[in-house]
Amino acid sequence: MVDTWHYVLAKHAKAMCALERELGDRHGLGPSEFEVLDRIVHHDRKLRIQELCDEVHLSQSALSRVVARLEKAALVSRGVCDADRRGVFVCITDEGRARHAEALPTQRAVLTEIFADAPALAR
Amino acid sequence: MVDTWHYVLAKHAKAMCALERELGDRHGLGPSEFEVLDRIVHHDRKLRIQELCDEVHLSQSALSRVVARLEKAALVSRGVCDADRRGVFVCITDEGRARHAEALPTQRAVLTEIFADAPALAR
DNA sequence: GAACGATACATGCAGGCGCATCTAATGCAA
DNA sequence: TTGCATTAGATGCGCCTGCATGTATCGTTC
Numbered sequence: 001m002v003d004t005w006h007y008v009l010a011k012h013a014k015a016m017c018a019l020e021r022e023l024g025d026r027h028g029l030g031p032s033e034f035e036v037l038d039r040i041v042h043h044d045r046k047l048r049i050q051e052l053c054d055e056v057h058l059s060q061s062a063l064s065r066v067v068a069r070l071e072k073a074a075l076v077s078r079g080v081c082d083a084d085r086r087g088v089f090v091c092i093t094d095e096g097r098a099r100h101a102e103a104l105p106t107q108r109a110v111l112t113e114i115f116a117d118a119p120a121l122a123r
Numbered sequence: 124m125v126d127t128w129h130y131v132l133a134k135h136a137k138a139m140c141a142l143e144r145e146l147g148d149r150h151g152l153g154p155s156e157f158e159v160l161d162r163i164v165h166h167d168r169k170l171r172i173q174e175l176c177d178e179v180h181l182s183q184s185a186l187s188r189v190v191a192r193l194e195k196a197a198l199v200s201r202g203v204c205d206a207d208r209r210g211v212f213v214c215i216t217d218e219g220r221a222r223h224a225e226a227l228p229t230q231r232a233v234l235t236e237i238f239a240d241a242p243a244l245a246r
Numbered sequence: 247g248a249a250c251g252a253t254a255c256a257t258g259c260a261g262g263c264g265c266a267t268c269t270a271a272t273g274c275a276a
Numbered sequence: 277t278t279g280c281a282t283t284a285g286a287t288g289c290g291c292c293t294g295c296a297t298g299t300a301t302c303g304t305t306c
Contacts, residue, residue, distance in 0.1 A: 002231070004238050005138065012135040013180035015128065020294090032262085049285065057136035059264050064286055066262095086271045086284040108125070115127050143264090155292085172255065182294050187256055189292095209254040209301045 011114065018110045027103040028073075032058060032066045034107060037075065037092065037100045046089040048081065075099055134237065141233045150226040151196075155181060155189045157230060160198065160215065160223045169212040171204065198222055 016031060023029045029037070039055050040047055053063050067090055070076040075096030081087030092100075139154060146152045152160070162178050163170055172190065176183050190213055193199045198219030204210030215223075 001234055001238055001241075004241050005234050008131050008134050008138070009180055011131050015131070017294090030262085050283095057132055060285070061265080061287080062263055068286085081284095084272075084284080088285065111124055111128050115124055118124075118127050140264090153292085173253095183255075184257080184295080185293055191256090204254095207254080207302070211255065 011118075015111065015114045018114065019107065022106050022110055023103055026106055027099060029099065029103055030066075032056070032062070033070055033075075034100070034103055036063070036066050036070065037096060038104075038107075040076070040090065040092045041097065041100050046079075046091050049088050049090060052090065070096070134241075138234065138237045141237065142230065145229050145233055146226055149229055150222060152222065152226055155179070155185070156193055156198075157223070157226055159186070159189050159193065159213075160219060161227075161230075163199070163213065163215045164220065164223050169202075169214050172211050172213065175213065193219070 019031045019034070023031060023034050027034075035056055036052060039052055049060075049063060049067065052067075053060050056063060058066065067076065067078065070090075071078055075093060077091050077093055078088050079091065081089050142154045142157070146154060146157050150157075158179055159175060162175055172183075172186060175190075176186050179186060181189065190199065190201065193213075194201055198216060200214050200216055201211050202214065204212050
């Protein structure tokens with residue numbers, strides 16, 4: 001129990017730190033930015049901010065800012081939702097897709113390195 | 124691999140958030156503060172800042188500030204190390220020990236709740 | 247023993263996060 | 277329609293973090 005917690009803490013710290021460094025230096029992306037891009041690519045469609053919020057481990061306000069940063073970097077575009085004009089959908093741009101594709105191997109490499117010794121984990 | 128990472132990410136977010144809330148509201152401690160207190164109690168002796176740094180997943184600067192906060196709250200005391208006058212040792216106070224004892228069940232309860240479904244983890 | 251690089255901890259600074267709050271749009275009820 | 281509670285997302289604020297750097301002490305080399 002406590003051991004599991006310490007394990008999670010250690011892996012999280014190590015991976016987060018490495019991802020921040022590698023993704024930042026090589027691709028100009030933070031872990032949160034990459035995560036959001038990754039989620040959008042994975043679904044391969046417009047997503048509501050709210051949908052992203054359920055999948056990413058960020059508060060709604062943090063997500064709002066991540067999307068703002070991504071938009072400023074021209075990696076995604078925001079548009080109002082016609083069905084519910086309070087809503088905003090996020091759409092990945094070609095440049096965003098390219099940046100994600102470029103960064104993906106870096107992320108995989110970091111995770112492979114760090115979780116090499118990890119016991120296979122159910123779910 | 125990626126699944127393991129997502130698992131770590133999810134558990135870390137959930138546990139961290141719950142700990143922040145529970146430890147904060149009930150005992151006036153942040154997760155980092157508790158962690159440091161816990162490490163000291165576990166060793167049951169004076170510890171050098173440096174030793175703590177190896178065990179806690181914080182940068183040296185962050186740790187320095189956590190200790191400063193704990194000292195302000197009178198939960199630990201700082202003293203210069205005679206052997207190496209650059210060094211600082213941290214000593215838990217009676218009040219610190221009491222606060223830790225009081226908070227420990229809260230932490231255990233949170234972790235038990237969150238890792239109830241966790242597969243036993245090697246190491 | 248004087249000089250210089252290395253080490254321990256503290257601190258200035260910028261950036262990201264969560265909480266609380268704000269604004270705008272929705273929808274339900276009177 | 278009008279009024280009000282609810283919801284989506286943006287933003288002000290304070291806190292915590294890491295990085296870079298500052299200050300003091302140590303150890304080694306000449």
